Amino acid sequence: MMAPRHISHSPYSYGPRRSPARRRALIATAGALALAGVGWTFLTSGPGVHGLSDGSVLDGRKAAQVTAYLDTEAAGGHDNVRATLDGAAIPVTAAGPRLKLALPRLTEGRHTLVVEGDSSIPFASYREVVGFTVDTTAPALKVVDPEVKNAGPVTIAGKAGTDAKVSVDGKVVSVDKSGAFTITVPRGTSVVKVTAVDRAGNTTTKAVSTRGRRPMIRAAHITAIGWGNDTLRGNILALVRSGKLNAVQLDVKDEDGEVGYASQVPLARQIGAAKGYYDARKAVAEIHAAGAQVIGRIVAFRDPKLATAAWKAGKKDQVVLTPAGEPYAGGGHYGKLAFTNFADRTVRKYNQDLAVEAASLGFDDILYDYVRRPDGPLSKMRFPGIGSATPEQSITSFVADTRTAMGSHPAYLGVSVFGIAATRPTEIAQDIAALVKVSDYIAPMVYPSHWGPGEYGVANPDTAPYAIVQRSLADFARQAKGTQTEIVPWLQDFSMGSTYGPAQVAEQIKAAAANKMNSFILWNAGARYQGAALQQIVAR
CATH class of the missing domain: 3.20.20.80 (Glycosidases)
Known part of the structure; x- marks a missing residue:
């Protein structure tokens, strides 16, 4: 008998959303292969991790409150699921129709969550990988004190983190690849609020005077x-x-x-x-x-x-x-x-x-x-x-x-x-x-x-x-x-x-x-x- 092996992205892969006819055809194929003495295991799509999506970026508040879970039926039951976070096993607990993934306190940086289990389909298993990042650091924001020399508009210039969106008094401004930005505001605006928001939602705000130096008093x-x-x-x-x-x-x-x-x-x-x-x-x-x-x-x-x-x-x-x-x-x-x-x-x-x-x-x-x-x-x-x-x-x-x-x-x-x-x-x-x-x-x-x-x-x-x-x-x-x-x-x-x-x-x-x-x-x-x-x- 041939040793069992996993096949990723196989034409025979299927998940819980396949049509009933497609599912019956795949089951029949798997059964025929088994009767012929071929030990195949098919890698199917997983049950879907809820509450945490692949590629997501979490700020401190979201990281402290995040809840990840699976649908019990789609996962094939509680005893069937194995989960790890960054290579370390994490508990999976039953909570009604859900299986809760007991995530530990999430630290700053990138993380990988892996969920594995045997499918209810004969000779099939699943493996789902969710990569995400925890970012609790406010974005960098440096604004240069504007030079005010005449009665014309005042230029506000600065630099923010490359993944941050920048706004001045609520108006989004263009940021180049290095994070640099400039915007002009009318003379007499007095003070403008410059805000940088990164992908995680962390915010840095600076109030910038557009009057220049205080004249001699x-x-x-x-x-x-x-x-x-x-x-x-x-x-x-x-x-x-x-x-x-x-x-x-x-x-x-x-x-x-x-x-x-x-x-x-x-x-x-x-x-x-x-x-x-x-x-x-x-x-x-x-x-x-x-x-x-x-x-x-x-x-x-x-x-x-x-x-x-x-x-x-x-x-x-x-x-x-x-x-x-x-x-x-x-x-x-x-x-x-x-x-x-x-x-x-x-x-x-x-x-x-x-x-x-x-x-x-x-x-x-x-x-x-x-x-x-x-x-x-x-x-x-x-x-x-x-x-x-x-x-x-x-x-x-x-x-x-x-x-x-x-x-x-x-x-x-x-x-x-x-x-x-x-x-x-x-x-x-x-x-x-x-x-x-x-x-x-x-x-x-x-x-x-x-x-x-x-x-x-x-x-x-x-x-x-x-x-x-x-x-x-x-x-x-x-x-x-x-x-x-x-x-x-x-x-x-x-x-x-x-x-x-x-x-x-x-x-x-x-x-x-x-x-x-x-x-x-x-x-x-x-x-x-x-x-x-x-x-x-x-x-x-």
């Missing part, structure tokens, strides 16, 4: 209440009219959580934060008429107004907590209910809604402050909802989401940061290398009085304004290199220890200029500025 801070004071407001506007300042930083939401104008953001009105100290449209118009732009400062996560309201309402997740579930005291000097939770969706949306509203009211810039975690040991605080992200990643995503939320509004987006953040990103969760990618400018607070002895090799920073500012800003310049993100430092125009007059303020301005930073924002809590320290702005 030389500004001074004033509070919402201060703006209502004729003397303080008049002195700042006089510096603008004399050509020494070209911007005013006016508070939108301050350290107490109060919104300076009559905000229509629902949560601001609900918690009593909308104070109406000034008329936003009128203030913006007055500053514009004087020849300056308006920077709206939003104190983001130091917000005792929202924290107190949330705690009283039992919404504890909106507050930074201790491991015991109590409000974190904010480093001991801010108060028990001072910091809201930057990982909470409601808290994030509240600040973003204020940013969008201020932009729609005519503010030229939105400048976040206290966009950080509280200072203190990380082990002593919890951020409900943060998931697997680090505090630095959560803060960065908040800023990126704000840029997206602002959409077509022309306002620039800035982020105020500690001076130490350039070299210590985890200290208060401000990663400068990441933040420069999602903002128009970084505003480091490099006040000489706030540095400890010996920082940057300066024995007493408070008495050496040029040295400490020049050296600290050099680190920020390195972080922003290769991007269009500007560094706009906060400079000290107040005395805290040493007396600061026009000479000390001017030294800081010179130190910034030494790092090719011609923009700055002056801070004085009482909004009293030393105009003698300022030079008239020269057109650039």
Whole structure:
């Protein structure tokens, strides 16, 4: 007797979908061959693996939820089926009219599922192979900061993974074999959203500014209440009219959580934060008429107004907590209910809604402050909802989401940061290398009085304004290199220890200029500025 052998793609192969006449003919042929003493085994088409198709690509979610099974009758019964995944046997279990293939946890990469069994047709068997891939990695996406030099269209160029589909603001763009793409958008679009989606459905999104670099700004801070004071407001506007300042930083939401104008953001009105100290449209118009732009400062996560309201309402997740579930005291000097939770969706949306509203009211810039975690040991605080992200990643995503939320509004987006953040990103969760990618400018607070002895090799920073500012800003310049993100430092125009007059303020301005930073924002809590320290702005 001849040894049995398999024949693939035989003219005698058949599967469960063959016509009854064809099946009877093949059975008769097989029977005749058997009576003649020929030991043939015919390879038929398999019963069909359901739930997983050959050549499919699964993302992480699909890979975790995939279920593969066979039809019991088509497979010839439970005891008849043998299955392997990448060469290792996997269990086959009966589940009613189905045979479930017990797939293990699927790892990244290519996999091969093989199902074998004996057909109900005499002298026939089947072997079915399903090849598939698990891909949980988001596609690569690099977008070059566009050069904006004139009033014409802006070209967005970049490169994505070769298997990714790319869209800009929802419009699919052509991608060449290397993954490169270009598209032009009208000037004034402000921000575009570039999205890459790979075969598995993994997505990478980047918000790209189409405005180019933020033009030079030389500004001074004033509070919402201060703006209502004729003397303080008049002195700042006089510096603008004399050509020494070209911007005013006016508070939108301050350290107490109060919104300076009559905000229509629902949560601001609900918690009593909308104070109406000034008329936003009128203030913006007055500053514009004087020849300056308006920077709206939003104190983001130091917000005792929202924290107190949330705690009283039992919404504890909106507050930074201790491991015991109590409000974190904010480093001991801010108060028990001072910091809201930057990982909470409601808290994030509240600040973003204020940013969008201020932009729609005519503010030229939105400048976040206290966009950080509280200072203190990380082990002593919890951020409900943060998931697997680090505090630095959560803060960065908040800023990126704000840029997206602002959409077509022309306002620039800035982020105020500690001076130490350039070299210590985890200290208060401000990663400068990441933040420069999602903002128009970084505003480091490099006040000489706030540095400890010996920082940057300066024995007493408070008495050496040029040295400490020049050296600290050099680190920020390195972080922003290769991007269009500007560094706009906060400079000290107040005395805290040493007396600061026009000479000390001017030294800081010179130190910034030494790092090719011609923009700055002056801070004085009482909004009293030393105009003698300022030079008239020269057109650039």
